[in-house]
Amino acid sequence: MAIDHRSHTPLYMQLAAFFRNQIESGQLRPGSALPSETRMTQEYGIGREAIRMAVSLLRSEGLVRTQRGHGSYVRDSVKRSTIELAAGSSAIARMPTRTERHNLGLDEGVPVLEIRDAEGETEVLPGDEVELTRPTKG
Amino acid sequence: MAIDHRSHTPLYMQLAAFFRNQIESGQLRPGSALPSETRMTQEYGIGREAIRMAVSLLRSEGLVRTQRGHGSYVRDSVKRSTIELAAGSSAIARMPTRTERHNLGLDEGVPVLEIRDAEGETEVLPGDEVELTRPTKG
DNA sequence: GGTCATTTGTACGTATGTATT
DNA sequence: GAATACATACGTACAAATGAC
Numbered sequence: 001m002a003i004d005h006r007s008h009t010p011l012y013m014q015l016a017a018f019f020r021n022q023i024e025s026g027q028l029r030p031g032s033a034l035p036s037e038t039r040m041t042q043e044y045g046i047g048r049e050a051i052r053m054a055v056s057l058l059r060s061e062g063l064v065r066t067q068r069g070h071g072s073y074v075r076d077s078v079k080r081s082t083i084e085l086a087a088g089s090s091a092i093a094r095m096p097t098r099t100e101r102h103n104l105g106l107d108e109g110v111p112v113l114e115i116r117d118a119e120g121e122t123e124v125l126p127g128d129e130v131e132l133t134r135p136t137k138g
Numbered sequence: 139m140a141i142d143h144r145s146h147t148p149l150y151m152q153l154a155a156f157f158r159n160q161i162e163s164g165q166l167r168p169g170s171a172l173p174s175e176t177r178m179t180q181e182y183g184i185g186r187e188a189i190r191m192a193v194s195l196l197r198s199e200g201l202v203r204t205q206r207g208h209g210s211y212v213r214d215s216v217k218r219s220t221i222e223l224a225a226g227s228s229a230i231a232r233m234p235t236r237t238e239r240h241n242l243g244l245d246e247g248v249p250v251l252e253i254r255d256a257e258g259e260t261e262v263l264p265g266d267e268v269e270l271t272r273p274t275k276g
Numbered sequence: 277g278g279t280c281a282t283t284t285g286t287a288c289g290t291a292t293g294t295a296t297t
Numbered sequence: 298g299a300a301t302a303c304a305t306a307c308g309t310a311c312a313a314a315t316g317a318c
Contacts, residue, residue, distance in 0.1 A: 010304080010305060010306085011305080011306075012305075012306085036282075036283060036284085037283070037284070038282085038283075046306085046307095047306055047307045047308075048306095048307090048308090049305085049306060049307070049308090050305075050306060050307085052284085052285090053305080053306090060198060060233065060246070061233050061235070061236070062232060062233040066284070067283090067284080067314085067315085068283075068284045068285065068313075068314050068315080069282080069283055069284055069285090069313070069314030069315040069316085070282090070283065070284075070314075070315055070316080071282095071283065071284080071315095072283095072284085080230065082228070085223055085229075085270070085272045086272065087272055087273070087274045087275060088272070088273070088274040089271075089272055090220070090269050090270060090271040090272070091229070091269070091270040091271075092218065092265070092268070092269050092270070093231035093249045093250070093251050093265035093268075094200060094249065094265060094266070095198065095199050095200045095247050095248075095249065097199070098199070108198070109233050110233075111231045111232065111233065111249030111265065112231070113231050118274065127230070127231035127232060127249065128232070130230070130231075131228050131229070131230050132223070132228060132229040132230070132270070133227075133228040133229075134223045134224065134225055134226070134227055134228070134272055135225070135226070136225045136226040136256065137225055148285080148286060148287085149286080149287075150286075150287085174301080174302060174303085175302070175303070176301085176302075184287085184288095185287055185288045185289075186288090186289090187286085187287060187288070187289090188286075188287060188288085190303085190304090191286080191287090204303070205295090205296085205302095205303085206294075206295055206296080206302075206303050206304065207294070207295030207296040207297080207301080207302050207303055207304090208295080208296060208297085208301095208302070208303080209301095209302065209303080210303090
C-alpha cells in the first residue's frame with residue numbers, strides 16, 4: 001500500500017510521493033487523469049485537505065495541471081523551441097508574476113526566462129517551451 | 139481597507155494582492171516579517187485557511203519565505219553571480235525536484251537552471267543566484 | 277437553453293503536532 | 298517548561314466550472 005497513517009512522514013507527502021513515482025516511472029503517462037479528490041479520500045482513507053495538499057505539491061513541481069470542475073492531469077512536456085542567446089544578452093530564471101502567468105498561459109510550477117539584450121530591453125519567455133542555446137562557432 | 143468580504147475576488151487573493159503591493163512598492167522591505175497567522179485572522183477578520191492560502195501564493199511567487207515556528211518574511215533578493223553560457227551549451231528553466239531543492243537549499247518559488255554542455259553533461263544551478271550571460275566578442 | 281451530477285475552489289471551525297524562542 | 302508560530306489533518310458547507318443530457 002502507498003499510505004501509512006502511522007508514519008512520521010505527513011500523509012500528503014506520502015501521497016505526493018506515490019503519484020510522483022508513478023509519473024516519473026511512466027506508469028502515469030502525460031495527459032493521464034489523477035483520481036478525483038473524492039475518489040482518493042475513499043481509496044486512501046485520507047481527508048480532502050491532505051489530498052489537495054498532495055496535488056498542490058505536484059502542481060508546484062510542474063508535474064501536474066489541475067482544471068477546475070474537471071480534474072488533475074499529468075502535464076505533457078511540450079517540445080521546446082531553441083532560442084539563441086545573443087551576444088551581449090543575459091538571462092535569468094524566475095517565477096512569473098500573476099499577470100505574466102495569465103498572459104503567457106502558464107500552468108502552476110512553470111518558471112519564466114527573462115532575457116535582457118545589449119540595449120537593456122527585456123523579454124519574458126515561457127520556461128517550459130524554451131531552450132536557450134549558444135551555438136558552437138562555425 | 140484591504141479586504142472586502144463582499145467582493146467576488148477570493149479573500150486569499152485579496153490578501154495576497156495587498157501584501158504583494160506592499161512588497162513591490164517597497165513598503166515591506168526584504169527581510170521584513172509579515173504579521174503572524176493569528177494576528178492576521180484578527181486584523182482582517184479572515185479564517186486561518188484563507189490566510190495560509192494567501193501566504194502560500196506569495197511563497198510560490200518567490201516573494202516570501204516561511205520559517206516554521208518563526209514566521210514569514212519578505213525574501214531578500216540575493217546578488218546574482220553571472221555565469222557565461224559556453225559555446226555548444228544550452229540551458230532550460232524548470233522547477234527543482236524535491237531532492238534538488240533540498241540539496242541546493244532553495245526556497246519555495248525558486249526555479250533552477252539546467253545547463254547542458256557540449257558533451258551532454260548537465261549541471262543544475264539555483265535560479266535565484268545566477269545570471270546567464272553571453273559576452274560580446276572582443 | 278436549462279438541469280443535473282461531478283469535480284475543483286473557497287472558507288469556516290477544530291484539534292493536535294512540531295519548531296523556535 | 299512555557300509561549301508563540303507554523304504544519305498537518307480532520308469535518309463541514311457552499312460556490313463555481315465543466316460536461317452530459
